[in-house]
Amino acid sequence: MSPSQKYRISFLCVALALCVAWVLNISSGSVSIPFDAILSSFLGKPLEVPTWDYILWDYRIPKSFTAILVGGGLSLSGLLMQTLFRNPLAGPFVLGISSGASLGAALLLMGASLLSAWASFSYLNDISLAVAASLGSFLVLMVVILVANRVKDTMALLIIGLMFGSITSAIVSVLAYFSTADNLQRFIFWSFGSVGNLSQSQVWLLTGIVVLGGVLSIFSIKALNAFLLGENYAESLGVSLKKSRFIAIVATGLLAGGITAFAGPIAFVGLAVPHLTRQIFDTMEHRILIPAVFLYGAILMLLCDTIAQWPNSANVLPINAITTLVGAPVVIWLLIRKRKMIF
Amino acid sequence: MDVIKNQILNVDNLSIGYPSITIAKNISFSLEKGSLCAIVGINGVGKSTLLRTLGGLQAKKSGEIEIDNQKLESLSTLQLAQKRSMVLTEQTTSKNLTVQELIALGRQPHTNWLGRLSTNDKKRIQQSIRTFLLDKLRYRKCHELSDGQFQRVLIARAMAQDTPLILLDEPTTHLDLHHKVQILKLLQQLAHEQNKTILFTTHEIDLAIQTCDSMLILDGNQNPFGEPCQLIEEKHFNTLFPSDMVQFDATTGTYKVKK
Numbered sequence: 001m002s003p004s005q006k007y008r009i010s011f012l013c014v015a016l017a018l019c020v021a022w023v024l025n026i027s028s029g030s031v032s033i034p035f036d037a038i039l040s041s042f043l044g045k046p047l048e049v050p051t052w053d054y055i056l057w058d059y060r061i062p063k064s065f066t067a068i069l070v071g072g073g074l075s076l077s078g079l080l081m082q083t084l085f086r087n088p089l090a091g092p093f094v095l096g097i098s099s100g101a102s103l104g105a106a107l108l109l110m111g112a113s114l115l116s117a118w119a120s121f122s123y124l125n126d127i128s129l130a131v132a133a134s135l136g137s138f139l140v141l142m143v144v145i146l147v148a149n150r151v152k153d154t155m156a157l158l159i160i161g162l163m164f165g166s167i168t169s170a171i172v173s174v175l176a177y178f179s180t181a182d183n184l185q186r187f188i189f190w191s192f193g194s195v196g197n198l199s200q201s202q203v204w205l206l207t208g209i210v211v212l213g214g215v216l217s218i219f220s221i222k223a224l225n226a227f228l229l230g231e232n233y234a235e236s237l238g239v240s241l242k243k244s245r246f247i248a249i250v251a252t253g254l255l256a257g258g259i260t261a262f263a264g265p266i267a268f269v270g271l272a273v274p275h276l277t278r279q280i281f282d283t284m285e286h287r288i289l290i291p292a293v294f295l296y297g298a299i300l301m302l303l304c305d306t307i308a309q310w311p312n313s314a315n316v317l318p319i320n321a322i323t324t325l326v327g328a329p330v331v332i333w334l335l336i337r338k339r340k341m342i343f
Numbered sequence: 344m345d346v347i348k349n350q351i352l353n354v355d356n357l358s359i360g361y362p363s364i365t366i367a368k369n370i371s372f373s374l375e376k377g378s379l380c381a382i383v384g385i386n387g388v389g390k391s392t393l394l395r396t397l398g399g400l401q402a403k404k405s406g407e408i409e410i411d412n413q414k415l416e417s418l419s420t421l422q423l424a425q426k427r428s429m430v431l432t433e434q435t436t437s438k439n440l441t442v443q444e445l446i447a448l449g450r451q452p453h454t455n456w457l458g459r460l461s462t463n464d465k466k467r468i469q470q471s472i473r474t475f476l477l478d479k480l481r482y483r484k485c486h487e488l489s490d491g492q493f494q495r496v497l498i499a500r501a502m503a504q505d506t507p508l509i510l511l512d513e514p515t516t517h518l519d520l521h522h523k524v525q526i527l528k529l530l531q532q533l534a535h536e537q538n539k540t541i542l543f544t545t546h547e548i549d550l551a552i553q554t555c556d557s558m559l560i561l562d563g564n565q566n567p568f569g570e571p572c573q574l575i576e577e578k579h580f581n582t583l584f585p586s587d588m589v590q591f592d593a594t595t596g597t598y599k600v601k602k
Contacts, residue, residue, distance in 0.1 A: 086436045222458040226451055228437040232400055236431075237504070238424030238452040284440050287457065 007288055010280050014295045018068075021302040025067065026060045028306050030314045059196065062203050064302060066195040069203075070263045071273075071301025072294035073210040076217055077255035078270030079293045083224045083286070084248050085148065089158060091271030092256035095144055096164030097137045098267070101260035102191060104136020105129055106172045109187045110179035129190065130202075130261035137257030140164055145249060192318030193264035195305055202262060209258035216251035217290055220244060224286045266301075266320055268327025273297045275334050300326070349375050350412075351507050351540045352397070357406030359389055359396045365404055366392050372559055372568035376507065377538040379531050381551035384561035385584060390544040391432065391512050393561065397542070398429045398510050410508060424452035428504035430497045430511040438486035442496050445485055446471055449503030468503050475499040475529060491522035498526070502533060509533075511543035515550075523547055527554045548580065549597040571596075 027035050033052050040047070047053045074092060081090040092098050108129060147160055176184050198206065223244030226234035235241055256270065273296050274289070281292045304326055308317045352374040360366040366389035374380055382390050395401040397408060399415055408415040410426050418426065428449065435445075449471070450464040460468070472481055475495040485493060494514055501509050514530070515523040527547075531554050534541045545551050551558060552571040559568045560579050567579045574580065580591040580598075589598040 219456070222451060222454070222456060225448060225458060228440060229435045229445070229448060230431075230433055232395075232431055232433060233429070233435065235400060235420060236398060236424065236427075236429040237448065238421040240420050278439075283444070284437055285444060 007281060007283075011292070011295075014280070014292065014299070018295055018299050018302075021299045021306075022064055022068070025064045025302040025306045026056065029055070029060060029309050030316075031055055058200075062198065062200060063196040063305070066198050066203055066206065066263065067301040067305045068298040069206050069210045070195055070259050070266060071269055071297035071299070071304075073213060073255045073259045073297070074266060074269040075273035075277075075293045075297025075300075076214065076290065077252045077259075078272075079274040079286075079289060080217060080220070080224070080248050080252045080255075081270070082274055083227050084245065084252070085157060086227070086230075087155075087158060088275070089271065091268075092137075092252075092260070093165075093265070093267050094158055094271060095161040096140045096168070097144075097253070097256045098260050098265040099165040099168035100140025101133040101137040101257060102265055103168045103171060104132040104134070104139075105190050105261075106175050106187055107136070108132035109190070110172075110175040110183045127202075130205075130258075133261035134257040137260055138253050141249065141253045141257070190264050191320070193266045193320035193323075194316075195263050195301070195319060196316070198262055206258065206262050209254055213251045213255035213258070214290075214294070216247055216254070220248045220251065221286045221290065224248065225284075228284055264320060267324045268331070269297055269300060269323050272327040272330045272334075273300060276300075276330060351376050351410065352542070353407070353409040353412075354397070355407040355409075357393075357396070357408060358404035359392050359401075360404050367561060367563040367566070368404075369564060370406070370559075370561070370566045372557075372566075374508075374540050374542060374557070376540055377534055378540055378556040379534040379554065380540075380542045380557045380559065381555045382542065382544045382559045382561055383546070383548050383551060383583070388561050388563055390561055394429075394510050394512050394542070394544055398427055399423050400429070421452060424504070424506075426506055427508040427510055428501035428506045430494075430501050430509075430514055432512045432516070435485070435497075438484070440485055441482050442477055442485065442488070443468065443472065443481040445496055446477075446500045446503050449500040449505075452504060467505055471499040471503040474502060474533065490517045491519075491525070494518065494522075494526060495529070498529070502537075502539075507538075507540060509539055509541045511541065513544050513546070515545055515547055523550060527551075530554075548583075552596045 027033065027038055031052070033056060037047055037052065038056060041053065041056060047056070078091040081092070081095060082088055084090075085095070143164070144157070144161065148157055151157055151160070176187070179187075223234065223239045226237045226239045231241055260266070274293050277289065277293045277296045281288055283289065304319060304322045308319045308322045310317060350373045354373065355371050357370040358365050358368040359370070370393065382393060384390050392401065396403050399418070410418070410423070415423070447460060447464075447468050450460060450467065451458060454460060454464060472478060475498060477495060477499060480488065480492060485496065488496065498511065498514060501511070511530075515526050518526065527550055530541050530543065533539050534556075552575070555571060557569060558571050558574055559566060560574065560583060562583065567574060567577065575593050575596065583591070584598070588601060590601055592599050
């Protein structure tokens with residue numbers, strides 16, 4: 001069987017798994033809705049209990065789409081970063097991009113009221129939160145790029161990313177100390193991560209961001225493949241380094257920054273999913289990896305969200321904790337099994 | 344007129360180095376199509392720097408470089424990628440590529456924006472694989488290969504790029520004698536049978552004397568260039584190394600350790 005045939009079958013399986021995960025996700029939650037009721041609702045019949053209609057169409061389905069966008073987008077940004085920084089451990093979290101978003105959110109939620117009186121009645125809505133978080137992540141990304149151009153050692157870059165994380169959490173602690181209980185609570189809830197708090201217009205905006213990031217990634221495919229040989233080789237193959245690096249970084253920033261802004265910092269998806277994907281799609285070809293990683297991330301996120309919803313209980317667990325509980329052991333398992341991360 | 348047409352690389356009074364320091368100056372030579380040429384010289388004299396400069400990966404200090412009768416600076420990154428291919432000493436970032444995938448990357452300057460391989464591209468890749476005896480290894484991952492095999496893969500990738508000029512930085516280091524000769528033979532075959540011009544740096548002076556059509560002795564000042572026999576006659580090899588350690592034997596074309 002030639003590799004391309006093998007990948008076609010794998011894609012079919014993964015797409016099927018996504019459908020199963022999606023159905024599982026929308027049919028579980030604190031209110032139990034029978035599966036046949038959901039099916040008939042899809043066939044256009046009104047549900048027997050009117051609130052079910054609302055729960056299904058206005059909460060669960062937008063939430064499931066958010067989960068798909070968040071999981072797929074974060075994984076894609078992780079893949080881009082791993083190739084761009086030539087490091088299998090790169091990801092939005094490790095490089096401090098998520099910390100940057102946290103800093104932006106913290107400054108808005110807790111810092112604004114401290115700085116001046118006028119800020120206390122400034123726009124404190126979800127859109128401004130998203131903007132602040134995006135700005136924060138782009139700021140960190142820019143600094144990381146500047147450092148990356150100076151420091152050739154990618155290990156040093158990762159350590160710098162971790163340092164950014166520490167600095168951010170220190171600033172956040174200081175802000176938290178002086179903050180009011182209300183604002184602190186808002187920040188903490190944001191940092192738990194959530195895919196269910198988005199309004200319909202926000203889901204559309206997030207869709208736009210992820211689609212834009214995805215399109216830019218697709219335009220980067222050829223350069224990303226060349227980067228696998230190193231920058232000098234890539235240049236010798238006719239790749240314009242500055243331009244293609246810029247496009248890939250903007251795609252990364254849009255995906256990681258935009259998603260963190262709307263759904264909060266969600267750990268480990270960006271780092272772990274590209275490695276998980278290579279267990280089945282054993283290739284470095286980005287034309288195959290980009291769609292595969294997106295599908296994989298979407299499945300993982302839907303499953304994590306299903307767990308977070310814990311069927312038939314009113315509690316919703318913080319999704320950030322779930323992805324860490326799933327993601328961190330995966331990374332450890334991969335390291336132990338292969339003894340080193342092959343990239 | 345014919346002479347000019349046959350030249351693929353023309354270097355005139357070139358100085359190389361970094362913004363703050365000149366490493367070597369007064370480099371002039373030209374290469375004809377289908378010839379194999381070695382750059383030799385003592386460690387640190389600037390062999391790799393010269394190769395990177397000729398390949399357009401590093402800016403020159405002064406002088407002229409013409410590839411295929413066009414000034415190097417006037418070519419875009421993509422145009423240049425269709426004129427010269429390179430094999431460098433640096434490690435490739437990923438060794439998780441299969442042999443065939445890595446060689447296919449050589450077709451990038453010829454493919455569309457998505458990098459889709461045409462029938463012609465696939466044919467070229469197949470040719471490279473066959474020329475460098477990699478048929479049995481094509482689906483292997485690069486990290487599973489020996490040094491000699493991986494070097495063949497890198498050169499096969501350069502061949503797949505299908506450029507008139509191929510520049511290689513120390514293609515025979517870390518290899519045993521058998522594999523050194525194997526690589527040099529393959530390069531010779533590529534130059535003579537497929538009319539490629541191949542320029543490589545090496546420390547194997549004796550092997551280069553036996554296989555190359557011409558050689559450039561980089562000493563930083565004079566930089567003599569010519570056929571190996573002519574260079575031997577003019578006694579250029581005698582002064583290549585500080586002569587208190589080794590001595591050049593003109594009859595065998597090798598260096599001997601001084602007793």
